[in-house]
Amino acid sequence: MHIDLQLELLHQDDYLKIEVDQKVKYIYIEWFKAPPKQDFRDSFLKAANMCLEQKSEYWLSDARVIPYIDFGDQNWILREMTPLLMESPLRKYARVSSKESIGLLDIHRIYSTLSSRPDLEKRTQFETFTNKDTALEWLFSDFDEEQHS
Numbered sequence: 001m002h003i004d005l006q007l008e009l010l011h012q013d014d015y016l017k018i019e020v021d022q023k024v025k026y027i028y029i030e031w032f033k034a035p036p037k038q039d040f041r042d043s044f045l046k047a048a049n050m051c052l053e054q055k056s057e058y059w060l061s062d063a064r065v066i067p068y069i070d071f072g073d074q075n076w077i078l079r080e081m082t083p084l085l086m087e088s089p090l091r092k093y094a095r096v097s098s099k100e101s102i103g104l105l106d107i108h109r110i111y112s113t114l115s116s117r118p119d120l121e122k123r124t125q126f127e128t129f130t131n132k133d134t135a136l137e138w139l140f141s142d143f144d145e146e147q148h149s
Contacts (some may be wrong), residue, residue: 048081055089120133
């Protein structure tokens, strides 16, 4: 399935850009470089809040430049982002990572913890990819264009 995305830039700084397509309820985050701990958290929080504001159902994060999410940040994501995720209509979250990063299994711990929550497991799917096109294909594999037109 091919969806013609019409991305609108919402935010850009030294670390990332955040774009949305309001028609298909899609948010795209592209990281430019790995930020220091507090900037990572601030940036992730900004993206999550924009996801909520835009009522995004599909989120793609291209995080290939971030080699690893340290344990403290993993715990912060689980502690601080889970309540935001609970408020959102998010159906699918895809992350594009490097093969090395996937090998470190940091994101798998986050996904398995989130996926084991009964309130989230049936509503939001999480997946990691090494290729942006493959991630987009998965993200919109069950997309119903009629529902979003």
